[in-house]
Amino acid sequence: MTSIALENNDYKKEIKQKTAKPLLWIGLMSIVMFFAGLTSAVIVSKGTAVWETIQIPSAFAISTVFILLSSLTFYLGERSLKSNQLAKAKLFILATLLLGLLFTVTQYLAWTDLYKNGVVWAGSESSAAGSYFYALTALHLLHLLGGLISLLVVNFKSIKEKYNAENLLGVQLSSTYWHFLTALWVYLYLFLIFIA
Amino acid sequence: MSATHHHHEEQDFLFKYIFSQDHKMISKQFLITGFLMGFIGMVMSTLFRLQLGFPGESFWAIDFFLGSWAENGVMAPDKYLALVTMHGTIMVFFLLTAGLSGTFSNLLIPLQIGARDMASGFLNMLSYWFFFVSTIIMLISLGVEGGSASAGWTIYPPLSALPQAIPGSGLGMTLWLVAMAIFIASSLLGSLNYIVTILNLRTKGMTMTRLPLTIWAFLVTAILGVLSFPVLLSAALLLIFDRSFGTSFYLSDIYIGGQVLEHSGGSPILFEHLFWFLGHPEVYIVLLPALGITSEIVSTMSRKPIFGYRAMVTSILAIAFLSVIVWGHHMFVTGMNPFLGAVFTFTTLLIAIPSAVKVFNYITTLWKGNIIFSPAMLFSIGLVSTFISGGVTGLILGDSALDINIHDTYFVVGHFHIVMGLSAIFGMFAGVYHWFPKMFGRMMNNTIGFFHFWITIVCAYGVFFPMHFLGLAGVPRRYYTNSEFPLFDNMIDINELVTWFAIVAAFAQLLFVFNFFYSALRGPRSSQNPWRANSLEWTAPVEHIHGNWPGEIPEVHRWAYDYSKVDENGEYVSGEDFISQVVPLGPNEKDGGH
Numbered sequence: 196m197t198s199i200a201l202e203n204n205d206y207k208k209e210i211k212q213k214t215a216k217p218l219l220w221i222g223l224m225s226i227v228m229f230f231a232g233l234t235s236a237v238i239v240s241k242g243t244a245v246w247e248t249i250q251i252p253s254a255f256a257i258s259t260v261f262i263l264l265s266s267l268t269f270y271l272g273e274r275s276l277k278s279n280q281l282a283k284a285k286l287f288i289l290a291t292l293l294l295g296l297l298f299t300v301t302q303y304l305a306w307t308d309l310y311k312n313g314v315v316w317a318g319s320e321s322s323a324a325g326s327y328f329y330a331l332t333a334l335h336l337l338h339l340l341g342g343l344i345s346l347l348v349v350n351f352k353s354i355k356e357k358y359n360a361e362n363l364l365g366v367q368l369s370s371t372y373w374h375f376l377t378a379l380w381v382y383l384y385l386f387l388i389f390i391a
Numbered sequence: 392m393s394a395t396h397h398h399h400e401e402q403d404f405l406f407k408y409i410f411s412q413d414h415k416m417i418s419k420q421f422l423i424t425g426f427l428m429g430f431i432g433m434v435m436s437t438l439f440r441l442q443l444g445f446p447g448e449s450f451w452a453i454d455f456f457l458g459s460w461a462e463n464g465v466m467a468p469d470k471y472l473a474l475v476t477m478h479g480t481i482m483v484f485f486l487l488t489a490g491l492s493g494t495f496s497n498l499l500i501p502l503q504i505g506a507r508d509m510a511s512g513f514l515n516m517l518s519y520w521f522f523f524v525s526t527i528i529m530l531i532s533l534g535v536e537g538g539s540a541s542a543g544w545t546i547y548p549p550l551s552a553l554p555q556a557i558p559g560s561g562l563g564m565t566l567w568l569v570a571m572a573i574f575i576a577s578s579l580l581g582s583l584n585y586i587v588t589i590l591n592l593r594t595k596g597m598t599m600t601r602l603p604l605t606i607w608a609f610l611v612t613a614i615l616g617v618l619s620f621p622v623l624l625s626a627a628l629l630l631i632f633d634r635s636f637g638t639s640f641y642l643s644d645i646y647i648g649g650q651v652l653e654h655s656g657g658s659p660i661l662f663e664h665l666f667w668f669l670g671h672p673e674v675y676i677v678l679l680p681a682l683g684i685t686s687e688i689v690s691t692m693s694r695k696p697i698f699g700y701r702a703m704v705t706s707i708l709a710i711a712f713l714s715v716i717v718w719g720h721h722m723f724v725t726g727m728n729p730f731l732g733a734v735f736t737f738t739t740l741l742i743a744i745p746s747a748v749k750v751f752n753y754i755t756t757l758w759k760g761n762i763i764f765s766p767a768m769l770f771s772i773g774l775v776s777t778f779i780s781g782g783v784t785g786l787i788l789g790d791s792a793l794d795i796n797i798h799d800t801y802f803v804v805g806h807f808h809i810v811m812g813l814s815a816i817f818g819m820f821a822g823v824y825h826w827f828p829k830m831f832g833r834m835m836n837n838t839i840g841f842f843h844f845w846i847t848i849v850c851a852y853g854v855f856f857p858m859h860f861l862g863l864a865g866v867p868r869r870y871y872t873n874s875e876f877p878l879f880d881n882m883i884d885i886n887e888l889v890t891w892f893a894i895v896a897a898f899a900q901l902l903f904v905f906n907f908f909y910s911a912l913r914g915p916r917s918s919q920n921p922w923r924a925n926s927l928e929w930t931a932p933v934e935h936i937h938g939n940w941p942g943e944i945p946e947v948h949r950w951a952y953d954y955s956k957v958d959e960n961g962e963y964v965s966g967e968d969f970i971s972q973v974v975p976l977g978p979n980e981k982d983g984g985h
Contacts, residue, residue: 206507210592214510217587225621227581232625232668236661240640287624318636319653326638330629 207349217371223375225336230379233331234386241390248321250391252308255332258301259384265294266377269370272353279360281353288353288366291373292346295339308309324390331383335376342376345369363382410520412512413527413937417519418497419830422823424519425490426907428526429816430900432481435474437897442466444890446872461671468871471557479535479544480567484574485529487677487815489522494618495680495822496585498830501891502928503947505594505601507938510587514580521577525570532566540567545666547728548641548659552633555647565634567963568627575620575627580618583707589910594927596947600704601972601982603926603951604697607704608683611711612676619672619715626665633657660725667718674811675714679707681818682749682778688825689753691924692762692768694950694968696983697729699752705747713742723791724798734792739789744784761955761968765922766860770821772862774814774847780852781810784859799869802862805855815852820844820903827910828917832933835914835980839906846899853892857885923969926951930973931976947974950983 240246242296270348272287306329314325353360433858442465449464456517490517509515532539541552541559553565566968589610590600604908619949629640633654642654673778690697691856697703719727719735727735753775757913762768784806785906787793797803820843825836866879875888920929927947931939953970957963964970977980 198401210510212585213591217591218510218514218583219533221583221617222579225583225617228618229621232622233629233667236625236629236640236665239664240656240658241662242922245656246458274711317639318631326632330632330638334628363947375801 200274200385201235207355208341215368216371219371222330226379228335228376230383233334234383235360237331237386237390240327246321246390247324249309249328250316251313251387251391252305252312254301255387258298259306259380261294261298262377262380265291265298266374268294269373273363273366273370274354276358276366277360278365281303281359285353285360288346288350292343293349295296295343295346295373296389299336299343302332303354305332327390328387331387335380335383338379339376342369342373345372363386408735409633410516412508412516412691413935414497414501414509414512414515415830415935417515418494420519421489421493421497421522422830424523424526425486425494428481429486431530432478432486432906433477433897434901435481437893439466439471439474439478439891440890442871444719444887447875453485453945462617466871469558470538471871472543472557472869473533473538473563476541476543477529477599478541479537480529480571482594482812483520483544483677484571485526487812487819488578488673491680491815491819492578492585493519493821494611494750494819495605495684496581496613498826498943499603499605499649499650499928500585500588500609501592502829502931502939502952503606504592504597505924505927506588506592507944507949508758509584509803510592511584515584517752518577518580518584520578521573523831524575525577528566528570528573532563532570535562535566537561537563539563544631544662545670547629547666548633548662549645552630552659553645553647553652554634558646568631568710570636572624572627573826575624578616578620582616585609585613586617594947596929600946603683603948604686604703604707605680605683606702607681607707608686612679612708614711614749615672615676615711615714618760619669619676621949622665623669626662626669629665630662637802647868660722663722663725664718667721668715670721672711672714674709674807675710677811678814678818681774681815682707684754684818684822684825685774687926688767688821689756689775689953690954691825691922692763692771694763694766695756695760696954696956697752698749698755700950700952700983702748703752706748711741711743713738713745716744717789719720720789720791720794723794729791736789736791740786742789743782746778747964750779750782760803766835766837766844766937767821767822767825768816769844773844774817774821776848777809777817777851780805780856781814783806797862798866800862801858801866801868804868805858805862806896808855808858809851813855819846820847823907825922826928827907827934828921829913829928831911832917832935833914834917834921835910836906839902842900843899843906847896849890850896852898854889857889861885908958920971923967925953925969925971930971947972948982952983956983 268287268290272284272291275287309325313320313373314328315321316326316329345368349366352365385389408416410601412979438453438456441453447465451464453461453466454464457466457470498504537558539559540546541557542564544556546564546567550560554561554564589606594941632638633640633642638653639657641658641659642652644699645652645654676870686697717735717739720739723732757772784802788797788803788806822838824835827833861882864879864882866873866882873882917933920931927945932941932946949970949972953973955963955968956965956970964980965974
């Protein structure tokens with residue numbers, strides 16, 4: 196079996212440039228449908244079951260601020276890369292990772308708050324509303340873990356100065372995913388306020 | 392030296408046949424795995440048909456295949472449910488979703504659009520290996536304590552949500568959910584690749600309106616998959632939470648053996664909504680690739696351009712759009728508001744319009760064509776037949792007022808097996824017969840193919856057509872036996888007849904299996920373009936190369952359906968009754984399809 200062009204690095208790079216972004220976008224579509232399924236499940240449940248009122252922990256508001264800031268720093272980091280200000284870019288990208296971690300911590304704090312208020316995930320004391328609170332936020336966080344891993348890689352590469360204005364596909368993919376997670380969180384946060 | 396050489400060869404073998412990233416090899420992997428699963432699903436159905444046709448009788452075949460599931464050769468009632476469940480799961484997902492799309496999307500997308508390979512060979516390889524792991528877990532679930540999942544392929548809670556509900560609700564059900572979660576990942580990875588490859592990697596000149604209809608069908612199928620499988624995943628996750636962590640998304644006020652369970656506040660109907668939001672598009676995920684394959688074969692083998700190319704594309708899109716707003720027709724008897732039921736009836740009946748457009752176009756393409764009755768063409772025409780006869784009963788089931796009477800009867804079983812099961816498997820057979828030379832460089836045996844087709848279509852109708860009468864008489868589906876009800880005493884002859892047809896149909900598939908493997912190894916060598924077809928895959932050499940074309944990728948100048956094109960004098964434009972897509976348009980020639 197002979198190989199034509201496929202092993203050629205220029206060819207591989209060209210295909211990657213052409214297809215990596217659309218692959219990500221369509222992948223994001225499927226995540227949208229996943230959460231659309233879950234949130235419409237909440238609406239159906241709300242219409243049929245006894246719905247418990249839940250006090251939204253303030254930590255969720257703080258985490259919203261963190262994730263919005265992280266998107267801002269990622270945007271600034273990408274912009275700095277585009278103008279080849281590598282030192283600035285490094286800082287912004289590192290800040291993004293830290294803000295992402297802070298978001299994770301505040302999510303955990305919010306769950307402990309919920310638990311203290313008697314909202315439990317499962318068992319005889321649980322209610323559908325409470326379980327949805329945990330399920331939606333945890334599944335978002337699970338997707339965010341993927342984002343954090345990609346941020347680790349991007350940070351590592353940016354510290355080693357592998358990115359510049361001509362070569363930043365990896366950063367663009369990671370930031371698209373990250374902005375998506377921010378938007379998804381804002382949607383979920385508003386949705387939680389709506390169902391609480 | 393020789394050790395290194397040997398090692399190198401081993402590596403070559405591993406990457407060429409096992410961890411291949413070449414779409415053509417991955418397509419064969421999907422085909423073989425899918426057919427293997429299909430064969431297992433078929434054996435299961437033949438076994439439970441024995442029970443339905445001859446209830447309570449002892450058979451060596453049941454004893455041989457089922458062992459401890461059947462004492463003295465008589466199938467145990469709970470194992471009957473397990474078999475029905477696994478038959479449905481395997482056929483719908485493993486054969487007709489992964490087997491069909493995985494095989495033909497992989498084989499044809501790069502070859503027909505003029506690409507060297509898929510957008511990401513790595514994701515494509517992952518897609519197959521996720522599928523493979525999923526099949527293994529699903530098969531393992533047959534052997535666990537309590538048996539495999541038994542709540543039906545639709546796995547409605549509470550049977551699926553409470554591990555203590557029935558024997559099959561235990562570990563078997565857990566493994567079912569794990570296998571399906573991995574299956575969904577596989578399907579999503581595949582779909583991502585199909586969509587991006589079609590949209591981004593077409594060769595020069597291959598505009599969207601020059602794409603063969605197969606590609607349109609694969610594209611829309613993949614889009615449906617990306618939109619609907621994640622919703623099934625969300626439903627399955629909530630189910631896993633209910634089963635394993637004690638949440639109450641689908642459960643409320645349940646007693647088992649007089650004991651009150653602590654679940655409250657959930658609704659099993661919610662699961663039905665989420666399930667059928669995937670479940671109905673799934674019908675078209677199964678069907679559209681088969682319809683695309685048929686379009687291609689009907690046109691090539693009639694030596695005529697496909698009739699109404701644009702109408703075909705539009706109707707594929709319309710069917711896909713409508714398929715996501717009709718799920719409620721599976722739920723007419725769940726206490727749905729009759730007004731909502733009427734809305735779902737309306738959207739459901741609308742699907743008849745694009746479906747009829749497709750059927751009309753197939754028939755008008757055949758009309759006055761120079762028809763070549765190859766096995767592929769026969770199976771394609773068979774698909775048109777089953778699509779009509781199954782579609783017509785769909786109109787009855789889609790009407791909420793009529794559905795209430797025949798819901799969950801054999802009428803439904805007959806309907807969906809004909810319109811979805813038979814149509815899709817006929818499309819798949821047609822595809823294998825037609826593109827076998829492209830896959831293996833050899834021809835299949837036509838005579839065996841004819842026997843395979845004629846026995847299959849006669850038996851298939853023999854199996855599923857009488858089921859409508861059982862259903863109209865009220866015989867419910869999923870019952871182990873109907874012999875307890877004097878009302879159905881006079882139905883036993885029909886059941887026996889159906890079983891005989893099923894047995895013959897099953898044996899007829901051995902003809903195909905033999906033909907497939909014998910031809911792959913010993914069949915006559917194929918020429919580069921054995922069907923004298925226009926589309927791009929036949930411009931690639933018979934010998935597979937990674938990258939598909941040895942030199943430049945050919946440029947495309949016309950649509951794929953210039954068959955029997957004549958000039959103003961009535962002479963063939965190219966001197967032959969076909970013109971490949973790579974031939975430039977003549978000075979006075981117009982491109983078709985526009």
